[in-house]
Amino acid sequence: MIPSGAPIVTAAEMRAAEQAVFASGVSQDSLMERAGAAVARETARFATGRPILILAGPGNNGGDSYVAARLLQNAGHDVSLVATGAPAPGAAERMHALWHGPTSSLYAARPRPVLVDGLFGTGMTRPLERGLAAVFADLCKQAEFTLAIDLPSGIHADTGADLGAPRGIDVTLALGALKPGHLLDIGLERCGRVLLADIDIPVHTRWRTVTRPRIDTPGAHSHKYSRGLVAVIEGAMPGAARLAARAAMAGGAGYVVLAGDRPWGEGPDALVRREVRTAEDLSEFLGWDRIDAIVLGPGLGRDRRAEAYLRAAFAAPKPLILDGDALTLLGTDAARWLETRAAPTWITPHSGEFDRMFAGVGSKIDRTLAAAAEARATIVHKGADTVIAAPKGEVRLLAHGSRWLSTAGTGDVLAGLLAAQVVQSGKGVAPAEAAVWLHARAAQLAGPALIADELIGHIPGAISECL
């Protein structure tokens, strides 16, 4: 469980925020006392009287450990401490000097029921040394409850990459703000439950976790067109487009048209069919001024006609949602193509599609942000760690994704749901954030081993939580 709408900052931004606090007259010691007190509070809450082993690394993460150890001991807990080296000069060293309880070296450490990991936090620069990682993993394994201070040692703060983090961390207490490492890559699965401790460090960022949207009940004068018309374009695999169209309907669009060469195909009776057999037919249809958003890509195919459909959709001056085969067709020229569009565009690649379209280095956030700026499109970079990025620098990270979403068709549902949010809530990151939240919530409501068709049935339930 990760707090919704919580700010996310990189290690460097966190350090800068700390420096600003120091510049305002707060000492490093008092900030470390705040951090250590938060750690002690949460540890005590979960320890329920059991003996505690605290691991203290050489940096300020270790400094937090020394504070927590002292406060827990003063409160009557049975605390022992393991130090992996001499504390760094400054606050950590001073906090070390204030600890008067039992201390051992890592290799002499005996497991205890409660383990607090204060080895490394945002300062991890390289993989854990093998011997240390093995002892640490063993102590975690033998503990009944493990809490990591700020980040599990062995998770890269900015990327979530695995630098040797153990399994079995129950709670990670993020200090001041979430870091990308809590939500990305291996970090997402190794942090356990993430709690956020407010230690009074103001942070300014455009990166947040996805929040529940507020959705308006249709007004007294609402009608099918005012609630938005979504056009979904069918292709070689019509089931995918049908899923997108049904999801747009369930997502609250007022009118959904499925355009393709199967004018009397299956689907709900409320789904309007429009016969489109050629790119010319499609261009003519997309010229209809009632259309508020177009979905292209689910099951489109990659043949000549698909390419011509893509060109027709690009030429239409309407909000456009591109997924699946449309993204594959864009290929490595994606950014060049996308940035030519005057109307807003959203693309929803999974990592394979994203990597085929965009180069880039850094974390998933860095790469998605760079691609969004280059393509001038809002990108929903799907995965267990979904990242939404907009051209002007906003980022949203999904904190409650369901692993059960990794089945065929769930992406088509997301594309349709996104179109429904685009026609209802406008530009940029907001509709993408709403769609991603509803999609994830519908998946939770659908439960394990869900299939995409069932997911659609749970969208209204997810919406009802947003009214």
Ligand SMILES: NC(=O)C1=CN([C@@H]2O[C@H](COP(=O)(O)OP(=O)(O)OC[C@H]3O[C@@H](n4cnc5c(N)ncnc54)[C@H](OP(=O)(O)O)[C@@H]3O)[C@@H](O)[C@H]2O)[C@@H](O)CC1
């Ligand atoms: N500033 C403050 O007052 C506040 C800070 N806070 C706390 O401080 C944490 C950040 O502290 P930090 O910057 O000191 O980094 P930290 O994570 O302790 O590690 C740095 C040390 O580890 C070393 N090292 C790195 N990787 C290594 C490896 N693989 N194997 C071995 N060594 C390795 C590295 O060595 P070096 O790379 O320099 O050789 C350096 O000595 C933050 O997460 C939060 O808990 C909060 O309490 C708020 C107040």
Ligand SMILES: [K+]
């Ligand atoms: K840690």
